[in-house]
Amino acid sequence: MKELIGRREQWREELESVRRMHGWVVEAEAILSGSWAGEQEKVTNAGVALRFDAFVAKLKEQASGQKLSETEQRCVSHFVHVTASLRPQLIECYDVEGLPRTNNDMEGFIRAIKTRYRRVSGRKNWNRYLLRYGRRVAYYEAQVRSASGEAGVNGAVGQVTPKQWRGGRAEQRARQEEQLKQYRFRHRRAKFLQRLEERWTAAAS
Secondary structure, three states, rough: OOHHHHHHHHHHHHHHHHHHHHHHHHHHHHHHOOOOOOOOOOOOOHHHHHHHHHHHHHHHHHHHHOOEEEEEEHHHHHHHHHHHHHHHHOOOOOOOOOOOOOOOOHHHHHHHHHHHHHHOOOOOOHHHHHHHOHHHHHHHHHHHHHOOOOHHHHHHHHHOHHHHHHHHHHHHHHHHHHHHHHHHHHOOHHHHHHHHHHHHHHOOO
16 A cells, blocks of 8 residues: 555656646636636637737746746747747637637548548548549538438439539549649659650650
């Protein structure tokens, strides 16, 4: 028992440090979420900025006062640096109706597309899937998630005329070609540049 207590005492300072830093994260989230506002109070950019800037100033004061451990000093410095970089965009969503505060919904949507592809193909990497079908995979997933569901998607597709389909296909192919160029330049640059040189030589001759 004494040995167990001794081990706990050994980590007491580190645990208290982690609890303090966790408290900072929770406090920052409470400010950015607008949970401080009353029922009749509207959450605005100015209101959030006032509270968040005061919170950051308090952290800076604690760091400058040498009251924090070395690890806490490093974490606070990183937090302040990242906050200063993102500050112009961090507090801009509250005055725009319908603009989400986080990208959690978007990430969940992307994860749903990946999950569907993995179930269909059994593969984890979905780059080829996107390069082949482009933005259509996102449109399809969004429509399936809507109230109409998969049946509504199939019904809407059945109403597309051949002329509309050919026009949409041409537009999609043009956009996919641009994506393919970016992919080839990033991942197969030498071959991509060689083909450009060959095309240039052929055109010049």
